[in-house]
Amino acid sequence: MLKRRRDRTAPGDGLDFAGRPEARYRRSRLRITGPTAVMLTVLVPIAVHVMGTPPTDFVERGRRYYISPHGDDSSDASSPARAWRTLKRARAIIFRPGDQILLEGGARFPGSIRLGPAAAGDPSNPVVVASYGSGRATIEAAGGSAITVFDTAGVEIRNLVLTGDQASYRSAGGIKLYSDLPGDRKLDHVVISGFEVTGFQNGIEIGGGRGATGFRDVAIRDGALHGNRDAGLVTYGPPFNPTAPRYAHESVSVSGVQAFDNLGNPDDQEINSGSGVVLGSVRGALVEHSTAHDNGARCSALTGPVGIWAYDSADVVIQHNVAFHNRTAGSADGGGFDLDQNVSSSVLQYNLSYENSGAGYLIYSSLPNAAHTGNVVRFNISGDDGRSSSFYGAISVFGTVSHLQLYHNTVVVSGNGPNLPAALALHGPLSGIAIRNNVFVGNGTQPLSASDALRLDQVLLQGNDLFAAQGQWSIGWGTATFASMADWREATGQERVDGTDSGLSIDPGFIRAPAALGTDRAVDYLPGAGSALVGGAVDLRALGVDPGPIDFLGRSLTRRMTVGAIQAPGK
Numbered sequence: 001m002l003k004r005r006r007d008r009t010a011p012g013d014g015l016d017f018a019g020r021p022e023a024r025y026r027r028s029r030l031r032i033t034g035p036t037a038v039m040l041t042v043l044v045p046i047a048v049h050v051m052g053t054p055p056t057d058f059v060e061r062g063r064r065y066y067i068s069p070h071g072d073d074s075s076d077a078s079s080p081a082r083a084w085r086t087l088k089r090a091r092a093i094i095f096r097p098g099d100q101i102l103l104e105g106g107a108r109f110p111g112s113i114r115l116g117p118a119a120a121g122d123p124s125n126p127v128v129v130a131s132y133g134s135g136r137a138t139i140e141a142a143g144g145s146a147i148t149v150f151d152t153a154g155v156e157i158r159n160l161v162l163t164g165d166q167a168s169y170r171s172a173g174g175i176k177l178y179s180d181l182p183g184d185r186k187l188d189h190v191v192i193s194g195f196e197v198t199g200f201q202n203g204i205e206i207g208g209g210r211g212a213t214g215f216r217d218v219a220i221r222d223g224a225l226h227g228n229r230d231a232g233l234v235t236y237g238p239p240f241n242p243t244a245p246r247y248a249h250e251s252v253s254v255s256g257v258q259a260f261d262n263l264g265n266p267d268d269q270e271i272n273s274g275s276g277v278v279l280g281s282v283r284g285a286l287v288e289h290s291t292a293h294d295n296g297a298r299c300s301a302l303t304g305p306v307g308i309w310a311y312d313s314a315d316v317v318i319q320h321n322v323a324f325h326n327r328t329a330g331s332a333d334g335g336g337f338d339l340d341q342n343v344s345s346s347v348l349q350y351n352l353s354y355e356n357s358g359a360g361y362l363i364y365s366s367l368p369n370a371a372h373t374g375n376v377v378r379f380n381i382s383g384d385d386g387r388s389s390s391f392y393g394a395i396s397v398f399g400t401v402s403h404l405q406l407y408h409n410t411v412v413v414s415g416n417g418p419n420l421p422a423a424l425a426l427h428g429p430l431s432g433i434a435i436r437n438n439v440f441v442g443n444g445t446q447p448l449s450a451s452d453a454l455r456l457d458q459v460l461l462q463g464n465d466l467f468a469a470q471g472q473w474s475i476g477w478g479t480a481t482f483a484s485m486a487d488w489r490e491a492t493g494q495e496r497v498d499g500t501d502s503g504l505s506i507d508p509g510f511i512r513a514p515a516a517l518g519t520d521r522a523v524d525y526l527p528g529a530g531s532a533l534v535g536g537a538v539d540l541r542a543l544g545v546d547p548g549p550i551d552f553l554g555r556s557l558t559r560r561m562t563v564g565a566i567q568a569p570g571k
Helices: 166-171 485-492
Strands: 006-009 024-027 064-067 100-104 108-110 113-115 127-132 137-140 147-150 155-158 160-163 173-179 186-193 196-198 202-208 214-226 231-236 249-260 275-280 282-288 291-293 306-311 314-319 322-324 335-339 347-349 352-354 361-365 376-378 381-383 395-399 405-407 410-414 424-427 433-436 439-443 448-450 459-462 465-470 475-477 480-482
Touching: 100 137, 127 160, 173 186, 173 196, 173 214, 196 202, 202 249, 214 231, 231 249, 249 275, 275 282, 275 291, 282 306, 291 306, 306 314, 306 322, 322 335, 335 352, 410 465, 475 485, 480 485
Parallel strands: 064 100, 100 127, 108 137, 113 147, 127 155, 137 160, 147 173, 155 186, 160 196, 173 202, 186 214, 196 214, 202 231, 214 249, 231 275, 249 282, 249 291, 275 306, 282 314, 291 322, 306 335, 314 347, 322 352, 335 361, 347 376, 352 381, 361 395, 376 405, 381 410, 395 424, 405 433, 410 439, 424 448, 433 459, 439 465, 448 475
Antiparallel strands: 006 024, 202 214, 475 480
8 A cells, every 4th residue: 555656747738838748747655544533623714815906015017917708809908998808818918027917806717827938937026817806706727727837937826716627627737837947947936825726636736847947935825725636736846866855846835725625536546636735846845724624535546645745845844734534435545644755854743633534644655765854743633533444543653764753742542443543653664763742542542553563773752641541551562562551661661761761651631721822723632730741741852852932722832841732831
């Protein structure tokens, strides 16, 4: 059940701007499957700003082209009263920096918009495609993308609804950015905001097809990606070389995005589909305040989808997001969050995952290299993940993963019929993994399961609470099963700091966090004031680990920290 390489023609209408077949690209990801229980209440307000005019910092140096169903293609498009009628008329224009293509709000426009190598290109004075008047205009694409940006940037796409037909659903990106220019060029400045994209193979796709050529300074914010086949949002580049890493894209931010009901391709039995947000071939990315839910239900491939994940990337931060009810129709994945193959120096923090088919948080690589390294997973919550399999844990660390810091997470997991996922699952040739100050609660399942008897230089556990809320407490460690913390500690050397025993196996005594400290996310995981977890965390700073500035609720960390993702008030 490993992710396989994807080789296919770059989605779109199959032709480049010269009418030639588009360049081919490779997307790769390797992979596996997982299980858990606890009902959480989540509200993530997503603000979609509908604006018909440029922002105040926009310096207008081009001209405006208005398009309306009531217009006339023989007009000059200089005002709403002299608007063009069709998008086809606009495609005859080579747009210059500062030009604006403005579609009447509330109207529907069959066709597409293309910006090619001669258009746009000025980050300080971009070409803008947007709605004017009241509401958002809709572009109805037939057989291809709604908006294509090819070998250029300096583009802003605002406040539009994009819809595709059956042919678009099979083979096109709703908004498609692609470059295969020579010379490892980074094309600067793309903003996509206030959007709704539905009915395409990928809602938004950003691709590089040669060397390290791609896009830089990309902002995708305040929009919805739903009802697409393979993914809501995907970035990709050429195949990754672990001995000489290069990345197609730099400085990509995703915020306030909802990705849902992107269900996957039931006809593809080998390649993953049905993810929410996928970042590939990116150096420097931020995904925050976004939601991925109810994706992947039709993917029955050997490799499955995940709500929000990254692969072949570095310096990625995924924070303050929610992933729930993501699914798979096969045996693989369907998880919440994932740092997949060849990800380095990246962080998963302050996220909430619940009721996903697969792992809430998967850290994974099957490749025989050292490229998946130096990542951090901290202050996240998982409740009732891993619904479909005993293979995954709610948090799963699998494969050739090295130098991972995993601390101050809270996990509660329960069985689901025959599926008995562990709260934490470990597997593979791990190296230099440090797991500290987490709460792992199993309701009728094991708090920890390791498929191998891992040495201390492979995995080190310190200061964790490993609790069985129901059934007999046990830990699976290779071929052995331990029925007490003391026996496991003695046999393995785990849960000791400088020769002193650490770690607990106690009921966390969760209570709801006080409303004054609250959040509209899940807050049911604050240990009670009398819990030994309060102030009982191993001192990470003394071990040379900077825990960061805040806990899951956004409160400043105290010196005497509480085990788990939510910190008790204290000094």
